[in-house]
Amino acid sequence: MRLHGQKVLITGGSTGIGLALAKAFRRAGSDVAICGRDQRRLDAAASEADAKAVRADVANTDELGRLVQSAETMLSGLSILVNNAGVQFNYGFPTSLSQDTLPLIEKEIRINLVAPAKLVSLCVPLLSREPEAAVVNISSGLAIVPKASAPIYCATKAGLHGFSKALRYQFEDAGLPVKVFEVLPPLVDTDMTRGRGSGKITPEEVASATMDGMRRDHYEVRVGKTRLLWWINRVAPSLAEKILRNS
Template identity: 50%
Template structure:
């Protein structure tokens, strides 16, 4: 897929992977809008990126999602690519948590990581359909392949994103063939979300570079970094893949 001349909305675009995707896509002559819940972070990103549209929107609030799709299309003058990048991760153990204390956190994690992704995609599809060439890019995780014990909801939500990406691709191949569905599957990335967690992180810039390279090659599932090896191990010896990630 050609990656220039697009009108693109990136969720969670004020930092991390989303910011680096925005930076690279702007450099490739695309019009980019980023959204986030933090007004100051958006302002900082705009100062660094320059020619970018910023939209304050909280994906944890379901009622804001249809409005986000419309705002992006209005301010960009259309939409030809949606990047579902926003995500949150909370580590906890059910045996050490009170249901009344974690219920809201569980609901928010599922809303941001999965429900918002699906509903925003649904809201954007009629707009994307109007473009000559369009795409949806979902950012999942290597933890969708083999989960870790400490982040049960995050891992489950990313596994669901992986499944949704496949089924959406099947549907659009039949019903809206001008819209391609890509999924980037990164390993542990050095972002604000992963501070203090794990070793051997890769940079958001590397994730962005490998993701865009995969899209240009029409590779619909794009394993990033160590995930290439993880996929291979999981295919032939899934028990070893599970052991590697279980306590990561």
């Protein structure tokens, strides 16, 4: 896929993978709009990446229509939607679940799975007008094999994995010029993973792999250790589960 001259909307673009992707798309010669909840951080990121900024909370479905409309106006259209925004909360269902936890479960599902699906539905008319367009879903290696401590996060990423595949089939069957990419990184050094695990890769490594995969039309981009995890799960799924279970 050609990456020069595209009109790109990236959710969760203020930090981490989203910010790294914004910079990468700008270097490739595309126009970029990023969204985030914190106006101060969003403005700083937009300045750093030379991107446009739209303040929006993707957990609030009422704001999604305005987000797409604002991005379309700023970019004079839309050819690539990057569903990057995500959150992860840890729950112990048998031991620590309470009424206070239920809103967090709903929030995690809204941000990680509902928002990407709704944004795609809102963006299809815009993407379909372009000669070449794409949806890029930032998933996780945990979509392949879950870990015990984050059941909702793993479920939403597995859902996003299935959504990406089915959506790809639908665009292909409809003859629309919209490609669907899924990026499955391992543990990445971001605000969300602070204090979790070791051996993290950088957001820039994820962005680089994403751009390379898109250029080559590799629709499932497995980054770093996720490539090895995918193969282990194919040949020895019980070993993959043992590796990830308590990670």
